[in-house]
Amino acid sequence: MNAIAFNGVTKKYGDVVAVDGLTLDIAAGSTVALLGPNGAGKSTSINMLLGLLRPTSGDIKVFGNGPDEAVTRGDIGAMLQEGALIPELTVRESVDFIRRLYPDPLPLDEVLRMAELTDLAGRRADKLSGGQTQRVRFALAIAGGPKLLLLDEPTAAMDVESRRSFWDNMRAYAAQGRTIVFATHYLEEADQNSDRVVVVARGKVVADGTAAEIKSGVAGHTVSFRLGLQSAAGLDALPGVSAVEIQADRVTVRTGDPDATLDALYRKTTLDVRDLQVHGADLEDAFLALTKES
Amino acid sequence: MSHYLKIELLRMVRNKRYIIFVVAFPVVFYLLYSNLWGDQVDETTGLKGAVVLMVSMAAYGALAASIMSSAVPWAQERHSGWLRQLQITPLPGWAIICTKLIASMVLVLPSLLLVGLAAVLTQGVSLPAGEWAGLIGSLWIGTIPFIALGLTIGSLLPPDTAQPVAMIGMFGLALLGGLWFPVEVMPSAMKSIAQVLPSYDYASIGWKIAAGDAPDASSVLGVVGWAVGLGALAVFAYRRATVRA
Numbered sequence: 001m002n003a004i005a006f007n008g009v010t011k012k013y014g015d016v017v018a019v020d021g022l023t024l025d026i027a028a029g030s031t032v033a034l035l036g037p038n039g040a041g042k043s044t045s046i047n048m049l050l051g052l053l054r055p056t057s058g059d060i061k062v063f064g065n066g067p068d069e070a071v072t073r074g075d076i077g078a079m080l081q082e083g084a085l086i087p088e089l090t091v092r093e094s095v096d097f098i099r100r101l102y103p104d105p106l107p108l109d110e111v112l113r114m115a116e117l118t119d120l121a122g123r124r125a126d127k128l129s130g131g132q133t134q135r136v137r138f139a140l141a142i143a144g145g146p147k148l149l150l151l152d153e154p155t156a157a158m159d160v161e162s163r164r165s166f167w168d169n170m171r172a173y174a175a176q177g178r179t180i181v182f183a184t185h186y187l188e189e190a191d192q193n194s195d196r197v198v199v200v201a202r203g204k205v206v207a208d209g210t211a212a213e214i215k216s217g218v219a220g221h222t223v224s225f226r227l228g229l230q231s232a233a234g235l236d237a238l239p240g241v242s243a244v245e246i247q248a249d250r251v252t253v254r255t256g257d258p259d260a261t262l263d264a265l266y267r268k269t270t271l272d273v274r275d276l277q278v279h280g281a282d283l284e285d286a287f288l289a290l291t292k293e294s
Numbered sequence: 295m296s297h298y299l300k301i302e303l304l305r306m307v308r309n310k311r312y313i314i315f316v317v318a319f320p321v322v323f324y325l326l327y328s329n330l331w332g333d334q335v336d337e338t339t340g341l342k343g344a345v346v347l348m349v350s351m352a353a354y355g356a357l358a359a360s361i362m363s364s365a366v367p368w369a370q371e372r373h374s375g376w377l378r379q380l381q382i383t384p385l386p387g388w389a390i391i392c393t394k395l396i397a398s399m400v401l402v403l404p405s406l407l408l409v410g411l412a413a414v415l416t417q418g419v420s421l422p423a424g425e426w427a428g429l430i431g432s433l434w435i436g437t438i439p440f441i442a443l444g445l446t447i448g449s450l451l452p453p454d455t456a457q458p459v460a461m462i463g464m465f466g467l468a469l470l471g472g473l474w475f476p477v478e479v480m481p482s483a484m485k486s487i488a489q490v491l492p493s494y495d496y497a498s499i500g501w502k503i504a505a506g507d508a509p510d511a512s513s514v515l516g517v518v519g520w521a522v523g524l525g526a527l528a529v530f531a532y533r534r535a536t537v538r539a
Contacts, residue, residue: 071383
């Protein structure tokens with residue numbers, strides 16, 4: 001069964017289209033990254049999943065129900081972009097309050113442990129650092145033991161060390177068979193922490209698959225060698241080639257099919273190829289290629 | 295929901311502004327004023343100053359508690375994202391405003407009871423049991439229009455505006471309603487303003503009961519009318535603040 005089903009969902013703010021006919025299914029139990037630049041429609045999509053925003057048209061289902069019903073049943077937990085705590089309450093009080101609102105919550109001690117808050121449980125929210133506050137917000141998101149966890153750029157305010165442990169904690173929660181969807185504009189986070197990456201740009205899905213599939217689907221390989229005084233004429237006609245650049249005495253050829261390009265380079269030209277280098281696309285190249293304004 | 299109420303009460307009790315402005319102020323001013331004017335007797339009602347001031351300061355404390363415990367915390371919660379945090383839990387939307395109302399009503403009680411206790415202990419005020427019950431009961435229920443006003447302010451304004459507006463509303467209602475100075479000594483223009491304010495009707499009910507009389511129907515109607523009007527406004531403002539676009 002799908003945890004999430006977007007069916008032709010569009011969200012407009014006046015004339016601005018934030019989400020443009022989004023159709024997307026996410027299987028229960030998977031961990032999916034929504035990867036895209038700012039303004040791609042990631043937050044709008046997450047807020048629609050939570051019933052905080054209504055689609056202009058189209059239909060959203062969460063475990064077969066509308067978003068409002070899914071929220072009422074306690075199926076969803078979320079860590080939204082902004083969100084302060086009540087300053088006068090301790091970590092334990094806040095987490096316990098939220099978890100008791102759910103029909104089938106996790107035990108309090110387990111929530112505190114999973115968010116690494118056991119030692120901070122008695123501290124008031126106004127005495128927490130930024131990174132500690134983020135951990136409490138993660139704890140609030142998982143406290144009810146939701147089947148679906150939504151994280152909207154959860155590591156935005158974290159340093160490197162907190163980020164690493166945050167993703168460890170997230171994976172521990174995912175390992176309990178929960179569905180997780182997180183929005184990010186960090187490619188590395190999407191690559192390392194998800195089993196599926198959905199790249200969105202301008203409110204549409206522009207690529208969908210594992211990080212490896214997305215990398216390979218983009219004409220992002222380069223073949224380069226020392227050209228010396230030879231002419232570069234004809235290189236742009238080789239199979240797979242999309243661009244030719246010359247810098248000093250080196251030529252760099254961008255290609256979607258490096259095997260075919262190299263084969264033709266040796267067999268069908270008379271060029272003297274020296275100091276050859278072949279680079280695969282990384283996710284960043286793929287991302288930039290996919291999300292650039294067309 | 296009872297746990298939600300507990301949380302709301304806990305946070306306000308830990309809030310210094312609430313403790314100082316709402317719980318300590320009325321008691322301290324009662325002690326001060328009653329030492330100055332406690333022995334004076336009001337000629338029209340025959341009430342001792344110590345009793346009149348008890349009602350005035352209890353009414354002020356209750357008024358302050360109603361507005362301060364509703365407007366600013368609610369504006370802050372909306373602004374800081376805590377409201378969104380609640381909206382994505384199974385807690386139903388109506389439970390939020392109902393809990394706020396009940397919490398504010400509970401938070402009114404300390405100032406009401408402490409001023410009464412100060413009057414009994416320091417000024418030897420004594421009333422028949424029925425009058426105590428009537429006085430405290432009506433001053434308690436009568437805070438509903440002020441809580442509604444506070445929730446309206448909190449729903450419509452951002453926190454940095456809600457704070458001064460709540461303060462001005464609170465002191466304005468207290469001053470013009472005759473809680474700090476008797477309405478009789480005010481210039482006639484202020485007097486006519488006072489008489490349409492809910493705070494004047496509210497305190498008048500208390501003064502009448504403390505004097506052993508039945509409250510004026512006009513005062514009761516005034517408080518009920520304001521409660522209905524501000525209550526409707528509060529519900530409208532709450533819906534507007536929590537609408538899902």
